[in-house]
Amino acid sequence: xxxxxxxxxxxxxxxxxxxxxxxxxxxxxxxxxxxxxxxxxxxxxxxxxxxxxxxxxxxxxxxxxxxxxxxxxxxxxxxxxxxxxxxxxxxxxxxxxxxxxxxxxxxxxxxxxxxxxxxxxxxxxxxxxxxxxxxxxxxxxxxxxxxxxxxxxxxxxxxxxxxxxxxxxxxxxxxxxxxxxxxxxxxxxxxxxxxxxxxxxxxxxxxxxxxxxxxxxxxxxxxxxxxxxxxxxxxxxxxxxxxxxxxxxxxxxxxxx
Amino acid sequence: xxxxxxxxxxxxxxxxxxxxxxxxxxxxxxxxxxxxxxxxxxxxxxxxxxxxxxxxxxxxxxxxxxxxxxxxxxxxxxxxxxxxxxxxxxxxxxxxxxxxxxxxxx
Numbered sequence: 001x002x003x004x005x006x007x008x009x010x011x012x013x014x015x016x017x018x019x020x021x022x023x024x025x026x027x028x029x030x031x032x033x034x035x036x037x038x039x040x041x042x043x044x045x046x047x048x049x050x051x052x053x054x055x056x057x058x059x060x061x062x063x064x065x066x067x068x069x070x071x072x073x074x075x076x077x078x079x080x081x082x083x084x085x086x087x088x089x090x091x092x093x094x095x096x097x098x099x100x101x102x103x104x105x106x107x108x109x110x111x112x113x114x115x116x117x118x119x120x121x122x123x124x125x126x127x128x129x130x131x132x133x134x135x136x137x138x139x140x141x142x143x144x145x146x147x148x149x150x151x152x153x154x155x156x157x158x159x160x161x162x163x164x165x166x167x168x169x170x171x172x173x174x175x176x177x178x179x180x181x182x183x184x185x186x187x188x189x190x191x192x193x194x195x196x197x198x199x200x201x202x203x204x205x206x207x208x209x210x211x212x213x214x215x216x217x218x219x220x221x222x223x224x225x226x227x228x229x230x231x232x233x234x235x236x237x238x239x240x241x242x243x244x245x246x247x248x249x250x251x252x253x254x255x256x257x
Numbered sequence: 258x259x260x261x262x263x264x265x266x267x268x269x270x271x272x273x274x275x276x277x278x279x280x281x282x283x284x285x286x287x288x289x290x291x292x293x294x295x296x297x298x299x300x301x302x303x304x305x306x307x308x309x310x311x312x313x314x315x316x317x318x319x320x321x322x323x324x325x326x327x328x329x330x331x332x333x334x335x336x337x338x339x340x341x342x343x344x345x346x347x348x349x350x351x352x353x354x355x356x357x358x359x360x361x362x363x
Binding site for chain 2: 054056057058059092126127128159164194196197226227
């Protein structure tokens with residue numbers, strides 16, 4: 001059966017016109033740059049996952065992330081970080097996930113270092129406005145130190161044709177007996193080309209106190225039948241300054257069902 | 258002062274009245290009705306999808322870059338476009354062999 005666009009009457013409604021993609025991304029970069037000048041940064045490497053703002057109803061996911069740092073400096077070299085998460089959508093707009101975080105190196109045993117809870121809120125319907133928006137709240141507790149971390153991340157995404165630009169702007173507060181309490185900011189962004197569902201190339205950029213890096217990333221989705229999917233991401237982020245590891249390898253795998 | 262404040266607010270948030278095209282799609286017995294949806298090129302369109310079945314369905318399309326679960330006996334909104342002329346297939350992820358359709362952009 002075929003139906004045209006005349007099958008329903010157009011409705012008249014008010015649209016809140018959000019700033020354009022380039023204005024948004026420029027604003028995000030300027031805010032982070034301003035924060036940098038005020039010495040508000042995020043400790044350690046902030047190279048991680050770029051979040052999109054969407055939540056899928058009835059979705060459960062098991063997530064695995066790993067990082068490996070390669071650097072001339074022994075203090076940065078051979079650092080490994082692993083993350084295992086279990087997430088579930090709570091509604092059309094809310095997605096919650098719990099993580100176990102571990103670390104190790106070739107010279108030290110792997111051990112559990114932190115636990116984390118995360119809540120993502122989808123703020124706008126996909127494609128309704130010029131940009132899609134979301135918010136991410138994270139609470140992390142170190143297991144080996146008295147250290148807490150809470151962060152809020154604004155997620156902005158813009159699509160034009162086959163290109164998708166995503167920016168994650170984070171404001172983080174760290175406190176505890178084993179750290180100087182501080183407020184930090186960081187930016188993570190991605191430019192992705194929707195080549196095919198199985199393979200999408202991207203470039204990612206990270207900016208934080210100890211992070212200034214950029215590098216290529218490949219992502220893809222492998223359908224496993226029904227609603228089951230394997231979402232994978234593999235990349236190498238190259239350090240631009242001395243504080244950032246020469247290469248940070250990242251591998252993310254999500255099993256969605 | 259009020260004029261200045263108002264001007265600044267207008268710079269950030271401009272309210273405009275716009276007509277969004279609405280297309281109704283129904284899901285019945287794990288099939289999309291209509292299975293072919295014709296929409297104009299370079300126009301934003303609001304798909305209002307009504308799932309008449311008691312079980313949930315997911316409207317999904319890589320070509321449209323959309324994925325939306327619609328609970329049984331419920332409605333959901335999917336915005337698409339502006340799109341270039343062409344055909345954009347979609348399917349129901351819960352019933353991939355029967356729930357098939359496409360958006361035709363002229």
